[in-house]
Amino acid sequence: MVRLLLLLPFIGLMIVPFYNIREPHLFGFPFFYWYQLAWVPLTSLLTYIVYRSARRAD
Amino acid sequence: MLTNVDSAAFAVFLALFVLVTGMGFVASRWRKPETLAHLDEWGLGGRKFGTWITWFLVGGDFYTAYTVIAVPALVYAVGAYGFFALPYTIIVYPFVFAVMPVLWKVAKERGYVTAGDVVRGAYGSRGLELAVAATGVLATMPYIALQLIGMEVAIKALGLHGEIPLVVAFLVLALYTYSSGLRAPALIAFVKDIMIYIVVIAAIAIVPSKLGGYGAIFTAADAAFAAKGSGGILLSPAQIVPYASLALGSALAAFMYPHTLTGIFASSGGNTIRKNAMLLPAYTLLLGLLALLGYMGHAAGLKLASNNDVVPELFKLLFPSWFAGFAFAAIAIGALVPAAVMSIGAANLFTRNFWKVWVDPKVTPAGEAKVAKITSMLVKVGALLAILLMPTQFALDLQLLGGLWILQTLPALVFGLYLNWFSSPALLAGWAVGLAGGSWLAWSDGLKPLHSIDFGAGKVAIYTGLLALALNIVVAVVVNLALKRMPQQRLSSEAAE
Numbered sequence: 001m002v003r004l005l006l007l008l009p010f011i012g013l014m015i016v017p018f019y020n021i022r023e024p025h026l027f028g029f030p031f032f033y034w035y036q037l038a039w040v041p042l043t044s045l046l047t048y049i050v051y052r053s054a055r056r057a058d
Numbered sequence: 059m060l061t062n063v064d065s066a067a068f069a070v071f072l073a074l075f076v077l078v079t080g081m082g083f084v085a086s087r088w089r090k091p092e093t094l095a096h097l098d099e100w101g102l103g104g105r106k107f108g109t110w111i112t113w114f115l116v117g118g119d120f121y122t123a124y125t126v127i128a129v130p131a132l133v134y135a136v137g138a139y140g141f142f143a144l145p146y147t148i149i150v151y152p153f154v155f156a157v158m159p160v161l162w163k164v165a166k167e168r169g170y171v172t173a174g175d176v177v178r179g180a181y182g183s184r185g186l187e188l189a190v191a192a193t194g195v196l197a198t199m200p201y202i203a204l205q206l207i208g209m210e211v212a213i214k215a216l217g218l219h220g221e222i223p224l225v226v227a228f229l230v231l232a233l234y235t236y237s238s239g240l241r242a243p244a245l246i247a248f249v250k251d252i253m254i255y256i257v258v259i260a261a262i263a264i265v266p267s268k269l270g271g272y273g274a275i276f277t278a279a280d281a282a283f284a285a286k287g288s289g290g291i292l293l294s295p296a297q298i299v300p301y302a303s304l305a306l307g308s309a310l311a312a313f314m315y316p317h318t319l320t321g322i323f324a325s326s327g328g329n330t331i332r333k334n335a336m337l338l339p340a341y342t343l344l345l346g347l348l349a350l351l352g353y354m355g356h357a358a359g360l361k362l363a364s365n366n367d368v369v370p371e372l373f374k375l376l377f378p379s380w381f382a383g384f385a386f387a388a389i390a391i392g393a394l395v396p397a398a399v400m401s402i403g404a405a406n407l408f409t410r411n412f413w414k415v416w417v418d419p420k421v422t423p424a425g426e427a428k429v430a431k432i433t434s435m436l437v438k439v440g441a442l443l444a445i446l447l448m449p450t451q452f453a454l455d456l457q458l459l460g461g462l463w464i465l466q467t468l469p470a471l472v473f474g475l476y477l478n479w480f481s482s483p484a485l486l487a488g489w490a491v492g493l494a495g496g497s498w499l500a501w502s503d504g505l506k507p508l509h510s511i512d513f514g515a516g517k518v519a520i521y522t523g524l525l526a527l528a529l530n531i532v533v534a535v536v537v538n539l540a541l542k543r544m545p546q547q548r549l550s551s552e553a554a555e
Contacts, residue, residue, distance in 0.1 A: 006152035013145040013305065016298045020138075022291075028273030032292055033350075036144050040343045043148050047155050047336045 067383025082234030133352030174411030215370030316403025488534030496526025
């Protein structure tokens with residue numbers, strides 16, 4: 001079940017109309033840009049959680 | 059040949075190029091095997107690359123020199139739409155995490171070197187094996203040519219003109235790939251990737267302070283697109299589906315290519331690949347920030363002859379010449395790693411799935427390595443001739459079709475890892491229809507990657523490769539169902555008699 005976390009990046013990044021907006025800005029970046037950049041560490045983190053749980057299941 | 063060459067930039071460039079050339083030749087003795095005359099060694103580096111080597115190799119191989127030039131160029135030209143590379147290179151990793159360790163395990167257990175080997179093992183079909191292998195080679199050739207274009211831009215930015223520098227660089231590359239195999243790009247990837255990290259971090263830390271900060275950069279880009287009347291820092295409504303479908307389709311295609319698969323097969327195990335799926339996104343962060351150089355080009359008020367010049371011109375304008383030379387060397391060396399791995403991947407396919415099957419079934423492991431070495435040389439010379447003799451646009455168009463083609467090998471390569479349902483004639487039919495149908499659609503759309511479909515409520519443009527994949531899967535399922543029914547029908551009609 002934890003493996004389903006791997007689907008979150010697909011959902012988060014395929015819902016383009018949700019993030020195709022300017023506000024709120026962060027450090028001068030419009031939302032469109034920092035939202036997508038934020039998915040980079042988030043995806044690594046989700047993958048790490050799945051990795052950890054799979055190793056425990058071994 | 060030499061006009062306006064800055065001596066500091068040229069000296070830095072030359073020194074680094076000589077350094078990696080030396081490394082390329084020394085690599086044959088790095089992690090020295092008993093013999094290099096075996097495809098597992100020459101073509102896969104012994105399948106022993108641990109987490110860090112794999113990270114540098116796949117990172118250096120997947121985020122190519124052409125990416126460094128072309129992504130900022132596209133963002134400079136069209137704005138937000140050019141950022142599809144960002145979601146693409148994020149969602150690719152959950153896919154890699156889930157699928158590639160399974161593929162690695164099959165390959166390791168049965169001694170497979172290529173995608174063609176995996177398909178033959180799963181379905182026992184020479185036809186499907188050949189289809190997958192030929193697609194891999196055809197899709198890779200223009201990709202190598204693209205690396206040459208990236209290298210050409212960097213060499214030109216240095217002030218060197220004419221084709222001789224490019225020819226020399228590529229022949230040197232061909233020679234050490236011939237002698238060291240995958241060990242050469244794996245070793246050079248350390249230097250290349252560290253250089254690219256230094257360049258991009260310097261650019262994103264220093265350039266904004268010279269241009270008034272990120273807020274000012276976005277404002278300047280916004281104003282430039284408004285003045286031009288096209289593009290923008292947000293997507294237009296018509297670009298939303300193309301953006302998402304290009305990202306998804308590209309992500310599914312990325313690890314079907316021979317060069318990325320070679321990186322996967324060369325790793326030391328499933329956990330190496332899983333750890334890399336967590337660590338490789340560091341390159342994606344880099345790519346996302348690098349893409350912003352396109353907007354920095356607007357903020358710096360560059361006037362460019364070609365969009366591809368945005369990165370070199372920005373560096374020449376804002377950095378001392380020795381650092382510009384360092385950056386151009388990073389791009390040129392950045393082209394060597396993927397070009398080497400691509401030619402090795404293509405050579406492995408040719409050797410294992412064509413030569414060994416159709417020409418010389420009794421070939422020894424040493425003979426295989428020999429054929430692969432020569433093929434890797436021919437592949438590179440072919441790409442070089444293509445760039446020298448044909449218009450650049452030809453390579454770009456072929457590269458676009460290559461992405462569409464390689465995506466059509468996904469059902470044959472991946473479905474068999476999980477399902478025991480498809481038969482080879484069904485997958486072959488799906489591949490053929492996807493490849494032909496997709497190519498025809500792309501051709502009729504003027505070699506654009508998007509195809510418009512009328513859903514009644516208005517036209518929606520979707521990435522053609524993804525449409526072709528859908529067609530591919532539908533045909534495979536239908537043919538498979540039909541094949542499964544046929545013997546039963548015969549049986550039941552016999553029973554009725």
